[in-house]
Amino acid sequence: MEKGKGGRLLLFATQTLCVFFLFHLIYIASFNFKATPSQQIKNTGRQILSEWKADHMSTAVKKDDQHQSLQDLLARLVEGDDRTNLYSTGFACDNSSLSLVCVTNKPVKINMSTMRVHLPSSLAAKNTTTVFRPYAMQGNTYVMNDITPVTISTTEPAPPTCDHTHQHPAIIFSSGGYTGNIFHEFNENLIPLFITSRMFKSRVHFIVADYKPSFIKKYRRVFMRLSNHEIINPAVDTSVHCFPGAITGLKFHKFLGINTPKNPSEHYSMPDFRTFIRQTYRLKTQSVFDTPNPPVLLLISRQTTRKFLNQKEMVNMMEELGFQVIIASSAKEMSNVEKFSHVINSCSVMVGVHGAGLANEIFLPDGAVMVQVRPLGFQWDVDSFYSEPGPGMGLRYLEYMMEPEESSLADVYGLDHPVLQDTASVAANGGYDAAREMYLDKQDLRMNLTRFRETLVQALRFVGRDINVADV
Numbered sequence: 001m002e003k004g005k006g007g008r009l010l011l012f013a014t015q016t017l018c019v020f021f022l023f024h025l026i027y028i029a030s031f032n033f034k035a036t037p038s039q040q041i042k043n044t045g046r047q048i049l050s051e052w053k054a055d056h057m058s059t060a061v062k063k064d065d066q067h068q069s070l071q072d073l074l075a076r077l078v079e080g081d082d083r084t085n086l087y088s089t090g091f092a093c094d095n096s097s098l099s100l101v102c103v104t105n106k107p108v109k110i111n112m113s114t115m116r117v118h119l120p121s122s123l124a125a126k127n128t129t130t131v132f133r134p135y136a137m138q139g140n141t142y143v144m145n146d147i148t149p150v151t152i153s154t155t156e157p158a159p160p161t162c163d164h165t166h167q168h169p170a171i172i173f174s175s176g177g178y179t180g181n182i183f184h185e186f187n188e189n190l191i192p193l194f195i196t197s198r199m200f201k202s203r204v205h206f207i208v209a210d211y212k213p214s215f216i217k218k219y220r221r222v223f224m225r226l227s228n229h230e231i232i233n234p235a236v237d238t239s240v241h242c243f244p245g246a247i248t249g250l251k252f253h254k255f256l257g258i259n260t261p262k263n264p265s266e267h268y269s270m271p272d273f274r275t276f277i278r279q280t281y282r283l284k285t286q287s288v289f290d291t292p293n294p295p296v297l298l299l300i301s302r303q304t305t306r307k308f309l310n311q312k313e314m315v316n317m318m319e320e321l322g323f324q325v326i327i328a329s330s331a332k333e334m335s336n337v338e339k340f341s342h343v344i345n346s347c348s349v350m351v352g353v354h355g356a357g358l359a360n361e362i363f364l365p366d367g368a369v370m371v372q373v374r375p376l377g378f379q380w381d382v383d384s385f386y387s388e389p390g391p392g393m394g395l396r397y398l399e400y401m402m403e404p405e406e407s408s409l410a411d412v413y414g415l416d417h418p419v420l421q422d423t424a425s426v427a428a429n430g431g432y433d434a435a436r437e438m439y440l441d442k443q444d445l446r447m448n449l450t451r452f453r454e455t456l457v458q459a460l461r462f463v464g465r466d467i468n469v470a471d472v
Helices: 001-031 038-058 070-075 078-088 182-200 213-218 220-226 272-282 311-320 331-335 336-346 356-363 382-387 410-415 424-441 451-462
Strands: 091-094 101-104 108-111 116-118 129-132 151-153 172-173 205-209 238-244 246-248 298-302 325-329 349-353 369-374 395-403
Touching: 001 116, 070 078, 078 091, 091 272, 091 336, 091 395, 108 172, 172 182, 172 311, 182 220, 182 272, 182 356, 205 238, 213 220, 220 272, 238 246, 246 382, 272 356, 298 311, 298 356, 311 325, 336 356, 349 356, 349 451, 356 369, 356 382, 369 451, 382 395, 395 451
Parallel strands: 116 151, 172 205, 172 246, 298 325, 298 349, 349 369, 369 395
Antiparallel strands: 091 101, 101 246, 108 116, 108 238, 129 151
8 A cells, every 4th residue: 555655656746847847848938939020920910909809808897697696687788777766666768879678677477469568566666658669779760660569567457377487587679670681680689689688698588579580590599599598489479478577679889889888787899799609600710810811802792783893803803912702792692691601701801882791791800801882972871880880890991982983873974963973962852762772772883993902902901911012
């Protein structure tokens, strides 16, 4: 026995010395390593991205959601007096942003057949009745009439009995509106749902009004990661479900973004969301410095409106600059998020005319470049749609402004016509709809390759690919 014990002590001492020696070698190597120039460029770029993520991600201040009470988690969705009301009465609504969210931290009964949330009669806020449509952007009058309303009430009729009793809270929202358009799917559904539900760590039920099977199927991976439970479709399940608390509506902050100071307890950021998406779709490329060389450029090629009339020449020029070009033109191909997200994630640069397809920037790696070609004459919300969200995602943003000579409208009206020289007059005389029809629905583009080349050269430099302009 003593001999065996001595052998084990000798083995332990030998292992300890080996580990100490290994750490010593690593320490010496860390001071003697010298990077090559290309490695130094990449290391500098990575440092910039790391500093950006440190500024935008909130990991250092995140609370431990696992150990917070349900009441405290629900309270993080309302602010100021609304939070005080929630704690004192058990019910409060927050409309501090463009969205409207109502929260109850008391047990509720939800009748799926009538979309009525029955609050307990014991609530301090007696005779409460609130009716609204649970869509993230409450100010979007074009879609609100198509969203099923939800009634939240402590008044008659008397609450029904429970058919199903759950241990986790519910979130009620609509998948109606502009689903089918990737910009709106992320802007008004997926990002607001992440803001509203992520803190519950999948311990939450989704009740989806205006249930669209295609939308649910398309983003099934997202829903499965945000909730451990099957989605409840009120059009199919008309029973009464009971929950320990409920949220009606989704938090919306801004276009394709998360306004960190206004999110629940400054908890989540856009880098958090992008990390969540990468994990959800198993996207391997986190940084543009990990993308292939030659750099890959994704060209979003529209097939109906705002088409590139000289696309072949554009692609030739892109390839001469050193890009490997991928052309995305099939709506069916781009709608397959699980496959197309991997294509985008391999790219250093994405180029396209203003439109929903540019929302695919969500899947680009950090430090990649998104180039928006801005159509002549249509400027409404173009900045808030793409130029402002890009930097918040850790992307570089460039834009190319069309000139009248590059518009197909010049072939129809002539260069001297007000449609090309005084584009504001179209909206002044016919309003938003007239301007949209003219400049988004009836206009195609014939790019000035000399001017556009300058934008692409800048994109190359942004992604760390220096070129000799005189040679190309």
